[in-house]
Amino acid sequence: MGGLIHSAVPIRSPQVESIDMDGDVLLYDGSNLRLLAGTAAIIWRAIDGATDAGGIAMPLAQASPDPLRVSSEVNDFLEHLIQLGVVDVDVDLQPPEPAYARPDYVGFTHNSSALLLVNLRDGRRRALSATGARVWQLVIERHRTSLVVDALRAEYDGDAVALAHDVDALLRALVQDGFLLRRDASTAPPAEAPP
């Protein structure tokens, strides 16, 4: 999957000094001096070694009428900072991706226009469009968001960040509605949707 994934945690490079000046930020790595102003300064201040790329983008995206564009731009800027050498991505800090699985009590069937999911425990149903159906098929085969997105990028044109955002949102909704189980980084059993 190209680009910085949402769950990647950027960290400030240890050799970089930074100083806040009236809302802007100056960076110095011993050779180059850089000035970050406005949104760039906000993004830099959000790089705290614990917040992932998605978490850094979220408040900016939510404040914008075009959140997907803003998320993409934040992602691009983080990658730019990585290329400049002032930010690293510490793979040891990256949380393992959650894994999704279809519960035994969820069935599905195709009709002419959609995929219909049925929760046999409580009778809930959900129809998925053609794209949603493809996501469903991929997630029960591959279980992880990044693998689903990788496959979709080969099938659909579009921004990788926006695609990951949409897939993540659908999978979370399916977990919430009881059609998918989610296993997080711990070894605990997959979280089930509330009754």
Next chain:
Amino acid sequence: MTLEAIAAAEGQLLFHAGAVGNHDGRSAILCGPSGSGKSTLTVRLVENGMRYLTDETVCLDPQSLVLRPYRKPVSLKPGSQGVLQHLRPVSAHTSQDTWLVAPSAIDRTPIPSCRWLPELLVFPTYSRGAGLQVQRMTSAETAFYLGENSSRLAQVRGGGLAGLARVARRVPAFRIVHDDLDAAAEAVQELWAA
């Protein structure tokens, strides 16, 4: 710079700049890359009554910000010689030569013995047809452009970034774009008097 001056500059903030002062220790720094017109403006301010402190390199203590005067010959490039013809050295052979003008030709009076502290920072740019534009700079911009015009920043005592920030927070800075030397000098003097 002489060996003594170089040794004295160890750990100091060094800017590509000229500096002028008044009679009681207040100074103005004119900072910019080669060709910006800072030397020309330095000379004109001295001709207008300021004291010549230095050209080419300004040396500031990173903690106290005390400026170390160092009078050296002023380098006047062909582009600025037209307005300072009276300073043409006898040794200048062609109109393409850079003039090295002796400090005594600019300011015969000795440098007053006092602590020189910067009160004004100016980033001049000569630009034909630009008129006169004076713009106050933010402290972040000031620190950044000082850094862009500094040398040996990594060797500054207490940290180069901290030193730049200290200057930028204490000294008001202005960007002056001009196409007339006298107008620029007047603008500097007005800013200083404000």
